[in-house]
Amino acid sequence: MNGLGDFLEWQKNLSTKIEKINARLLETVYCEQEELYSWARYTIEAGGKRFRPLLTILAYEIGCDRPYESILDLAAGYELIHTASLIHDDIIDNASFRRGLPTLNVKIGVNNAIVVADYLFAKAYELGSRYGPVVSKVMADASTKLAEGQILEAINLGNLSLPEETYLKIIENKTARFFAACALGATIAAGAPENVRKNLTDFAYNLGMAFQITDDILDIVGDQKKIGKPVLTDIRHSAITLPIIVALRNASSAKRKVLTDALRGAQDMIEPDLLRSVFIETNAIDYSFDMARKYTEKAMESLRGTGKSPDLNLLMELAMIVIERIEAMS
Numbered sequence: 001m002n003g004l005g006d007f008l009e010w011q012k013n014l015s016t017k018i019e020k021i022n023a024r025l026l027e028t029v030y031c032e033q034e035e036l037y038s039w040a041r042y043t044i045e046a047g048g049k050r051f052r053p054l055l056t057i058l059a060y061e062i063g064c065d066r067p068y069e070s071i072l073d074l075a076a077g078y079e080l081i082h083t084a085s086l087i088h089d090d091i092i093d094n095a096s097f098r099r100g101l102p103t104l105n106v107k108i109g110v111n112n113a114i115v116v117a118d119y120l121f122a123k124a125y126e127l128g129s130r131y132g133p134v135v136s137k138v139m140a141d142a143s144t145k146l147a148e149g150q151i152l153e154a155i156n157l158g159n160l161s162l163p164e165e166t167y168l169k170i171i172e173n174k175t176a177r178f179f180a181a182c183a184l185g186a187t188i189a190a191g192a193p194e195n196v197r198k199n200l201t202d203f204a205y206n207l208g209m210a211f212q213i214t215d216d217i218l219d220i221v222g223d224q225k226k227i228g229k230p231v232l233t234d235i236r237h238s239a240i241t242l243p244i245i246v247a248l249r250n251a252s253s254a255k256r257k258v259l260t261d262a263l264r265g266a267q268d269m270i271e272p273d274l275l276r277s278v279f280i281e282t283n284a285i286d287y288s289f290d291m292a293r294k295y296t297e298k299a300m301e302s303l304r305g306t307g308k309s310p311d312l313n314l315l316m317e318l319a320m321i322v323i324e325r326i327e328a329m330s
Helices: 004-012 015-030 032-044 049-065 068-093 104-107 108-131 133-155 165-189 194-221 241-248 253-269 270-283 284-302 312-330
Strands: none
Touching: 004 015, 004 194, 004 312, 015 032, 015 049, 015 068, 015 108, 032 068, 032 104, 032 108, 032 133, 049 068, 049 194, 049 312, 068 104, 068 108, 068 165, 104 133, 108 133, 108 165, 133 284, 165 194, 165 270, 194 241, 194 270, 194 284, 194 312, 241 253, 241 270, 241 284, 270 284, 284 312
């Protein structure tokens, strides 16, 4: 078993924690306004990996010996911010489905979906504030970087000369810094030693970089049924990711035209297999996987010297899943 199967097995070992996370999320979004509660509940019950709250809980347990229920509010807060950002992404992308269900913007309209996202953000920050101003600022700073990353990505849609460094800044702000904030906020709340805070924060940051690069690769070569979402989405929206940057850099004139036509809106007239062949022949997939692997190795190295615990082993297993996911498709 590898890739998605391994991740699901990893989640299964944490099923009790996931159940408590889900329960806390539903408790948090409850309000007397029936429609708002129903719509907020819809987004939560649609599912998701719950990776961010799990990372928060595991980092907290490594940082102290108190019960993980003490950090559930912060874990839920991070998940609510992530969920709200997905609602915004779906609105921006005019997406119709997420996790196999109609998106909120399709179900209730764009205006109402924006309000639901605002509501989730507000609830998230209230949860974060329960852990004091330092943790609250960590959460707010991560959300700020998330917004910066989204805007940087938006203003570079269709930019065929996007530098690799700018792409890395986009995913750093959108994904890696938010992962790092989950670990940092949890270890601050735990009162963990400085070296533990740094090690776990570095781990989460590098794992976030690896995860996002891998997701961008899977958007091109992944199996839609296995990954649970449409593929070639980045190309349809003219989003320039690492594989696209490398393919444009290495492609012959003919192959470059295939890709640029797709990025400029002619993708419906191009066979997906032909499009994917451009990425394979230009070494774009291997190059991107190599970079994801390097970030994963950095993540694992960050955990060395942190000590030993069942929770640390779970984080190491997660990093190994990323490597295996990469190697399985290399």
